Amino acid sequence: MNNRILGGGLLPGSAAVFDSSVNQLHPHFRSLAAAPSTAGLDPDHQIGSLFAPSSGTIATSDDEDHFPSPAGDENDHECHSLPASDAGGSNKASPWQRMKWTDEIVRLLISVVAYVGDHDDGALETFDRSSVAKWKYGATLQKKGKWKTVSKLMLEKGCYVSPQQCEDKFNDLNKRYKRLNEILGRGTTCHVVENPLLLDSMHHISPKSKDDVRKILSSKHLFYREMCAYHKGQKMPNSHDVNLQICPVPKLAPPSSLMEDEEEDEAEGNDIGDHDEWSYELGKKGFESFRVEIDGVLRDTTKSPWEQWEWFKRRALQLEEERVDVEAEALELEKRHFKWQRFRSKKDWELERLRLENDRLILENECMILQVRQKELELNIRWSRDPLDSAGRRMEGELLILWIGSRKPNLPSSPPPPYRVQGGRRSTTGIRAQGDLLSGGASALADGAHLTQNEAILCSNRQQPSNEVDSDENIQAAEIDKRIAQETKAEQHIHKLLLLGAGESGKSTIFKQIRLLFQTGFDEAELRSYTSVIHANVYQTIKVLYDGAKELAENEPNSLKYVVRSDNKEIGEKLSEIGSRMNSPCLTKEIAKEIATLWNDTAIQETYSHGNILQVPDCAQYFMENLERFSEVNYIPTKEDVLHARVRTTGVVEIQFSPVGESRKSGEVYRLYDVGGQRNERRKWIHLFEGVTSVIFCAAISEYDQMLFEDDTKNRMMETKELFEWVLKQSCFEKSSFMLFLNKFDIFEKKVHRVPLDVCEWFKDYQPMGSGKQEVEHAYEFVKKKFEELYFQNSKPDCVDRAFKIYRTTALDQKLVKKTFKLVDETLRRRNLIEAGLL
Ligand SMILES: Nc1nc2c(ncn2[C@@H]2O[C@H](COP(=O)(O)OP(=O)(O)OP(=O)(O)O)[C@@H](O)[C@H]2O)c(=O)[nH]1
Numbered sequence: 001m002n003n004r005i006l007g008g009g010l011l012p013g014s015a016a017v018f019d020s021s022v023n024q025l026h027p028h029f030r031s032l033a034a035a036p037s038t039a040g041l042d043p044d045h046q047i048g049s050l051f052a053p054s055s056g057t058i059a060t061s062d063d064e065d066h067f068p069s070p071a072g073d074e075n076d077h078e079c080h081s082l083p084a085s086d087a088g089g090s091n092k093a094s095p096w097q098r099m100k101w102t103d104e105i106v107r108l109l110i111s112v113v114a115y116v117g118d119h120d121d122g123a124l125e126t127f128d129r130s131s132v133a134k135w136k137y138g139a140t141l142q143k144k145g146k147w148k149t150v151s152k153l154m155l156e157k158g159c160y161v162s163p164q165q166c167e168d169k170f171n172d173l174n175k176r177y178k179r180l181n182e183i184l185g186r187g188t189t190c191h192v193v194e195n196p197l198l199l200d201s202m203h204h205i206s207p208k209s210k211d212d213v214r215k216i217l218s219s220k221h222l223f224y225r226e227m228c229a230y231h232k233g234q235k236m237p238n239s240h241d242v243n244l245q246i247c248p249v250p251k252l253a254p255p256s257s258l259m260e261d262e263e264e265d266e267a268e269g270n271d272i273g274d275h276d277e278w279s280y281e282l283g284k285k286g287f288e289s290f291r292v293e294i295d296g297v298l299r300d301t302t303k304s305p306w307e308q309w310e311w312f313k314r315r316a317l318q319l320e321e322e323r324v325d326v327e328a329e330a331l332e333l334e335k336r337h338f339k340w341q342r343f344r345s346k347k348d349w350e351l352e353r354l355r356l357e358n359d360r361l362i363l364e365n366e367c368m369i370l371q372v373r374q375k376e377l378e379l380n381i382r383w384s385r386d387p388l389d390s391a392g393r394r395m396e397g398e399l400l401i402l403w404i405g406s407r408k409p410n411l412p413s414s415p416p417p418p419y420r421v422q423g424g425r426r427s428t429t430g431i432r433a434q435g436d437l438l439s440g441g442a443s444a445l446a447d448g449a450h451l452t453q454n455e456a457i458l459c460s461n462r463q464q465p466s467n468e469v470d471s472d473e474n475i476q477a478a479e480i481d482k483r484i485a486q487e488t489k490a491e492q493h494i495h496k497l498l499l500l501g502a503g504e505s506g507k508s509t510i511f512k513q514i515r516l517l518f519q520t521g522f523d524e525a526e527l528r529s530y531t532s533v534i535h536a537n538v539y540q541t542i543k544v545l546y547d548g549a550k551e552l553a554e555n556e557p558n559s560l561k562y563v564v565r566s567d568n569k570e571i572g573e574k575l576s577e578i579g580s581r582m583n584s585p586c587l588t589k590e591i592a593k594e595i596a597t598l599w600n601d602t603a604i605q606e607t608y609s610h611g612n613i614l615q616v617p618d619c620a621q622y623f624m625e626n627l628e629r630f631s632e633v634n635y636i637p638t639k640e641d642v643l644h645a646r647v648r649t650t651g652v653v654e655i656q657f658s659p660v661g662e663s664r665k666s667g668e669v670y671r672l673y674d675v676g677g678q679r680n681e682r683r684k685w686i687h688l689f690e691g692v693t694s695v696i697f698c699a700a701i702s703e704y705d706q707m708l709f710e711d712d713t714k715n716r717m718m719e720t721k722e723l724f725e726w727v728l729k730q731s732c733f734e735k736s737s738f739m740l741f742l743n744k745f746d747i748f749e750k751k752v753h754r755v756p757l758d759v760c761e762w763f764k765d766y767q768p769m770g771s772g773k774q775e776v777e778h779a780y781e782f783v784k785k786k787f788e789e790l791y792f793q794n795s796k797p798d799c800v801d802r803a804f805k806i807y808r809t810t811a812l813d814q815k816l817v818k819k820t821f822k823l824v825d826e827t828l829r830r831r832n833l834i835e836a837g838l839l
């Protein structure tokens with residue numbers, strides 16, 4: 001082993017390192033350096049003597065690939081020794097000789113750099129060390145000083161390398177080390193260094209990066225383990241220099257790096273912890289050696305008292321310098337502490353900002369929810385005000401029930417006003433009662449809607465802050481609940497009757513009869529409001545017949561009989577056009593005459609006899625027979641006219657009545673609900689299914705040969721059958737009585753003579769019997785039996801004892817309807833008594 005190179009001892013005159021620069025080194029190194037000196041020598045001279053060339057230096061370069069040197073000046077990869085002739089430094093050429101970077105020298109370099117750390121030894125030479133301010137002179141000077149010190153120490157170990165060479169070489173090593181860690185990660189790199197073949201199995205690393213790694217691994221001077229030890233502040237592996245084996249002076253990271261590299265900060269944080277322990281140990285050792293050193297000097301008989309005094313003086317100065325160093329270090333730590341605090345407060349501020357941003361998003365979200373709620377309320381209110389859409393048609397919408405969530409609106413507790421068909425009025429239960437409208441736009445029902453108190457409150461709530469709205473809503477809700485409870489109690493005795501059935505089965509006609517029979521009936525204004533409805537019915541009837549005749553004339557084999565007389569065709573076209581208008585004109589005498597002329601056309605009469613395949617209204621005959629009266633200038637519809645008028649029901653209409661009389665004391669009180677029976681209206685029924693005393697199911701038995709208005713491929717009787725089955729299966733009606741009205745018997749009794757029952761699929765097994773009245777009775781009983789069977793087939797065993805009655809009805813026949821309702825009333829009262837255990 002080459003002692004000179006490996007620092008087995010100091011070079012001659014090395015005691016002169018007992019100069020100020022070396023004194024900035026770690027105490028251990030100082031003790032190493034503080035060998036017996038040749039006192040009184042000129043320090044400069046001594047330093048100069050240190051640069052004396054070593055006979056053992058090698059002037060060859062063997063370094064291979066490297067990272068570019070930032071300076072690019074001196075021989076980057078070779079050590080140089082100082083030529084003897086230039087020892088005095090007079091030669092302007094490079095004072096360093098070329099020297100090979102052997103493994104030992106590189107290890108020594110790493111050990112020395114680790115040992116020196118980032119101390120600003122060289123730089124401190126340039127200014128007053130006691131000045132803390134100057135300590136902050138700058139990173140460059142600090143760096144320069146560091147490399148000077150490293151160079152000097154290398155020199156003392158027999159390696160003549162310039163500060164720049166040391167810096168470049170070390171930077172090369174450091175860059176390789178960092179690049180490897182960057183690509184492979186700290187934990188993995190050491191394994192790959194040990195076994196480079198591992199790299200092949202690392203599929204997550206790109207081929208280019210793998211190439212880089214291989215290149216670095218193949219470099220002669222990687223010294224990964226040593227660099228690891230350097231970075232971790234551990235003992236230098238393979239270092240035989242006991243003085244350099246110990247941990248390096250803790251590094252003080254450049255302040256600028258503090259916030260740039262948090263990982264470094266963390267590492268440094270750990271270093272600091274280790275360093276405290278380490279410096280305590282070193283401090284103890286240093287103190288011991290210092291005492292030994294003092295004892296040695298005092299006991300040294302070769303030293304004169306003056307020399308001893310000089311020694312103490314110098315030592316005092318050293319200690320002073322050390323103190324300044326420590327103070328500087330403390331200040332640096334303080335600085336880092338402030339920086340850390342600044343960093344932390346910045347992060348705190350960022351967190352606060354994020355928190356505020358989060359709060360803002362929550363508020364925005366709440367705001368959007370409130371806006372949606374507001375729109376919802378606006379829509380509800382608009383809907384309640386105007387059930388007609390912009391085209392003037394009634395919207396086929398939901399029930400006009402103004403519920404807020406599950407709450408009922410403000411409900412009047414006083415007895416309800418009598419129901420009036422004209423105008424959609426709020427009923428006692430808050431359901432907006434809608435009169436019927438023709439699609440032709442007899443919009444007599446659009447009344448100026450009055451907002452309930454509740455709605456008004458809802459409107460005004462829009463201007464209030466949300467918490468006020470909430471509390472108002474809560475008060476309102478409580479009030480509503482209270483009223484509902486009161487009303488429920490007050491209405492316990494009221495029986496709920498539900499009119500159900502397919503379209504045109506006669507529900508509304510029954511409903512009208514109830515008004516006529518058990519209420520005040522229609523006043524003049526209401527009767528007048530039916531004028532436009534009846535006129536529209538007339539136009540529609542003649543249009544259906546004329547258009548039907550044309551169609552039959554085109555498609556039927558015996559088509560001539562459907563061909564309208566040529567002089568009636570113009571009238572027919574005109575009336576057909578009027579009939580298709582949304583707003584048909586008032587029926588004048590002139591038009592009525594034309595209609596009568598067309599009606600009497602044999603082709604139209606022939607078509608009327610085939611009305612079952614067209615959608616000819618049941619009351620066509622009635623309308624045509626009363627044309628003259630309808631067209632009078634002061635025409636006021638009669639009760640019969642109103643009963644015959646056809647208006648498709650949309651929504652729900654209700655009425656409260658007592659069959660015996662208007663006094664509640666004289667009989668049961670019923671609340672009757674009429675609904676739309678066409679397919680698109682049925683989805684609204686479900687809202688009314690709760691607490692129904694009795695379902696009155698209307699089935700138009702005359703319709704067994706007709707097709708649905710909504711679907712001309714579906715037989716009306718089959719539709720009724722399926723609908724009745726569905727209603728029977730509803731669990732809500734398990735306890736409800738069923739009153740089946742086999743309606744339109746007047747049409748049925750005429751039809752059965754002409755049209756056999758078995759045209760309907762359901763009645764396929766009908767066997768006609770007798771003639772005249774007997775035939776009718778037989779047919780009726782057959783139909784009735786069919787419905788009975790259907791009832792029992794679709795009632796659960798525990799429901800079969802619910803009241804079920806079948807009534808033969810003609811809704812236009814007032815006496816019959818009255819009689820029927822008395823029977824219904826009796827049945828239901830009896831049922832009540834049975835349920836109450838009184839019968
Ligand atoms: N001849 C005759 N016509 C009836 C009878 N019952 C109802 N009508 C007529 O049949 C047509 C339809 O009757 P509506 O009471 O409107 O039928 P609806 O069941 O209310 O129909 P939707 O409202 O569509 O469900 C009207 O023109 C009534 O005059 C009846 O027993 N005999």
Ligand SMILES: [Mg+2]
Nearest residue numbers: 507508648649
């Ligand atoms: Mg109706």
